[in-house]
Amino acid sequence: MIAARGLTKTYGPKKAVDGIDFTVEPGRVTGFLGPNGAGKSTTMRMVLGLDRPTAGSVTVNGHRYQDSAAPLREVGALLEARALHPGRSARDHLRWLAVSNGIPARRVDHVLDLVGLEGVAGQRVGKFSLGMGQRLGIAVALLGDPPVVVLDEPVNGLDPEGIRWVRNLARELAAGGRTVFISSHLMSEMALTADHLLVIGRGRILADCSTSDFIAEHAASYVRVRSPQPGDVADLLLRQGLDVTRHEDDELRVQGLDAAAIGELVGKSGLFLHELTLVRSSLEDAFMTLTADSVEYSATTTTTAGTAR
Numbered sequence: 001m002i003a004a005r006g007l008t009k010t011y012g013p014k015k016a017v018d019g020i021d022f023t024v025e026p027g028r029v030t031g032f033l034g035p036n037g038a039g040k041s042t043t044m045r046m047v048l049g050l051d052r053p054t055a056g057s058v059t060v061n062g063h064r065y066q067d068s069a070a071p072l073r074e075v076g077a078l079l080e081a082r083a084l085h086p087g088r089s090a091r092d093h094l095r096w097l098a099v100s101n102g103i104p105a106r107r108v109d110h111v112l113d114l115v116g117l118e119g120v121a122g123q124r125v126g127k128f129s130l131g132m133g134q135r136l137g138i139a140v141a142l143l144g145d146p147p148v149v150v151l152d153e154p155v156n157g158l159d160p161e162g163i164r165w166v167r168n169l170a171r172e173l174a175a176g177g178r179t180v181f182i183s184s185h186l187m188s189e190m191a192l193t194a195d196h197l198l199v200i201g202r203g204r205i206l207a208d209c210s211t212s213d214f215i216a217e218h219a220a221s222y223v224r225v226r227s228p229q230p231g232d233v234a235d236l237l238l239r240q241g242l243d244v245t246r247h248e249d250d251e252l253r254v255q256g257l258d259a260a261a262i263g264e265l266v267g268k269s270g271l272f273l274h275e276l277t278l279v280r281s282s283l284e285d286a287f288m289t290l291t292a293d294s295v296e297y298s299a300t301t302t303t304t305a306g307t308a309r
């Protein structure tokens, strides 16, 4: 288990991580989600003892990572921009790490097989593609068969097959009782991979809940209603206490009643309908809305939404 209490990291006047509390439990995949610059990497670096907190603490299995007697066997980590010796082969790189960490040499072939690099294990890692480098980084993370696995943006540079592979691997590791902590800026990917979500924005935790609760709470839906008499339909629905907004000339977005009931109501009043559609906003939209105030650099967007009438 990973536990952070009041974890803070400041760089000059900037609070990269702002007094956060969280726990990452074993037996499930916890997704660490946030837009660029939210504080994910800084948090993960503090988990791994690579950055010292300005205040607060973070422990892995009850103690600080840097106090671990056998770090690679306790926590496996993939961080961005991993430094590899370019002239060394993948197998030699893993062998060197195994020997220097007291890990049995047979684990090297096991992890090469696990990440699908056995065929290129003899090639120099300097020639590796981004995706192959990510796979090798994951092999390093798993080398010591650790109970805790921390992966920072593991799907970066992977093709769709590789992304699916990381997803399945993460789920298998968690099913085996491990603590799996994965960062990403891709909501849709995390929704498929993670059981639990920690959403961070500008160094603060914005959500800490199960993925299913996040979806239920944030992925709002509405009924799109088109009518040649949009004003009259809007009046009728507003009188019923429904939430109605008018978008294009003839489009109304209605919340508070399902499509069938809206259709019956309008039908009884004798007004015409041209469309009645349930629209679910995507999880990506929900994530953008939640983190909108915490995005450091974003393109300006315009909205055409307006209120009814």
Ligand SMILES: Nc1ncnc2c1ncn2[C@@H]1O[C@H](COP(=O)(O)OP(=O)(O)OP(=O)(O)O)[C@@H](O)[C@H]1O
Residues within 6 Å of the ligand: 011, 014, 015, 016, 034, 035, 036, 037, 038, 039, 040, 041, 042, 043, 185, 296
């Ligand atoms: N060494 C540093 N010196 C100064 N500022 C830093 C340093 N490292 C990170 N920051 C700042 O801290 C904030 C959090 O950065 P961090 O890399 O943790 O975010 P992130 O969520 O991992 O984003 P990304 O997905 O872009 O890597 C950013 O504003 C970043 O510019």
